[in-house]
Structure formats: structure tokens, C-alpha cells
Amino acid sequence: MSASLFKYRDAFYKSQKLFNYLKLDSFPVDMFEIFQKAKHFPILVVSLKEYNRDHIPLKIKDAKCFYYPEKAYLIVYNEQKPDVRIRFSLAHELGHIILGHLNDKRTEIERGGLDDVTYYILEGAANTFAGNFLAPPILIHKKLSGNSFYAEEIASLFGLSSEAVQDYRYPDYIEWLTIRKDPCEMLILDRCYEHLFPNYCQRCGSLFYGSDVKYCPVCGSKNIAYCKGGADFMKTYPGVPTNENKKVLTCPCCGNEEFEAEGDYCPICGTFLFNHCVDTIKTDDGINHSQEACEQGKILPSNYRFCPYCGNETYFYQMGFLKNWDSSKTQDFEIVPDDAGLLF
16 A cells, blocks of 8 residues: 655644654554543554454454544454554554544445545555654654665664565655655654664663663663664663653652642752762772763663763662662553643
8 A cells, every 4th residue: 555755745744743742752652552642532442352252243454443423433453463563553543533534434434435546545644644653754864874774773663564664664764855844853853862772781681772872771881782673572670750851750758749840859858850960989890980970961761770871870879769770670660641632
């Protein structure tokens, strides 16, 4: 099925605006999490096996979306397909929803009264939306940084098949180079830049991100390598629950939950509410780290025990809010999303 930025430019721009609106910053995109954020018209997602258990058996190749006016959307997906195919199929159905294709009774369940030309136009637009939503071309461009286009690397980073990248993402990217850039694309790049460079530690197995990191943020080791794929086996070490701005939800020192919106310190105990690099002297394999706080001056993720740029301890680790890496169990914390409007 076709996809083209030239033919379906509106679908492309809407995919980038939604990606930015949802403030996505990591890959592959978690489509199930996105559907959970829909409020105005909920988007319910069930597997084909689940659907057929309670309804007249349905046969679908990849996924199908039903629209119940003024109530909800229902997406049924074939769970027997590979993860990369499921991810794209769900994004494709999201494209139909965002582009308003399902608001016509002719398109609710089957092709119905649609002629072939109209049907293929709707499918092409949904494909264009889905592919560029999962892999924004401005991120592909920054990832390449003048290097050759390697479909396998792009596919691994964004959770797509190599064939889909070669056949669709590459042609779309070539077209993207010639069109006007939307302002929201720069916002996407600024927010997602670090996540274009996944790394892993060969000592503790942690996965982290950054283009110029030198130390593992979990164990402080310099034995790190670029992660080309297969991140599923990496470990996630626990941190302090935070919001999307990396500000703690609850003071890790006194447990207070009431903070000033613009405040950086706990009003009860004075604890700084963000993790960051601090002054320290640490020795790792005979190498002395700087006494002064890192010049990067960045607010760090809440599970970082060491600064990935200079190797110094972090504030949360020094304060005892984080356990030593070899005594910590893997755990994921929920990040509180922004309020959403309309569909999201």
C-alpha cells in the first residue's frame, strides 16, 4: 500500500503535530500507552482473540477500527503478528482516527460504498501518518548525521521492520528533505535528541541514552558501548518517581507531596527536587574524577547514580535516595503524563 509525503502532506504534518503534542521522547513508540491517554473519545484496544471470545468471530489480517459515534473507537488487532507489524498496524488505525476517516458510515466496518480510488487514498494517508509518527524524519536525519542510510539501524531504533524502512521510510525521508519543515519538528528534535543514541553498560547491563556520555549513570563504569538493538535484555534500575520534567512527585526525604509549581526545593525539609551532578571525588580503575560539579549542568534522570558526562556521584545517590546498583532490583516507574485535550 502506498505512502508519500507529497501525496499526503496533511497526514504527515498531523502525525508530527500529534507526536509533539503527546511529548513523546523515547523509542520504539508504545502505541498501547498512547491509546490510554485518549479522553474525549476513548480508544479501546483488544486482541483478535479477546474480541472473538465475546463476539461473532472476526477475520482480520492486521487490525481494524470500529467507530461508535459520540462514544468510543475500538481497535481490534491480530496478536499473532510480529511486534513490529502490530506497532505499525495500531499506528495506521490511529491515523484513520486522527484524519477523520472513520466519521463516515461507509468506512466503519468494511470498504462499503467506497470506490477503489478513495479507498487507496485513505489507506495511503493512514500509512503516511503511521510511518512518520513512529519514525519522524527529522530524527532520522539527525541520526544519520551525514552517514549512509542503514535500514537495519533505523529499524532497530524505531521498532520497524527493515523492509518497511527500506521501502517506505527511506522514500519518505528523501521527500522530506525537499519540503517545508513544521516548527513542531524542531521541538521534537530538541526533546528526542538524546534518545537517538542508546548505550549500554557491559558491567551492570543498564540501558541509557546520550551522544557524548563517558560513564555508566548506574554503576559509574567506563565500560560502555553503543547499543545497536536488542535492548529488551537491558536492565532498568529503580529511581525516584518523577513527572515528565524530572521533578519528584514525593519528596524522597520527608515524603511531602505539596510543592510550589515553580519551586525547586521541598518547602518542608529543603531537599532539592531534581537529580543532578554534585561535587565529589571518586576513583574508578585508578582514575580520579573532578571535584567540581559537571560543566554540563543538566538535570539528570532520577535513577542516575553517577553523572554520565564526568563520572561524579549524583545528588540523589549522595543523599541516599538511591541504593547501590548491585543491591537494586529492576523496576519501572510510571511517569505522570500531561493533561490532554480533544482526543488526547
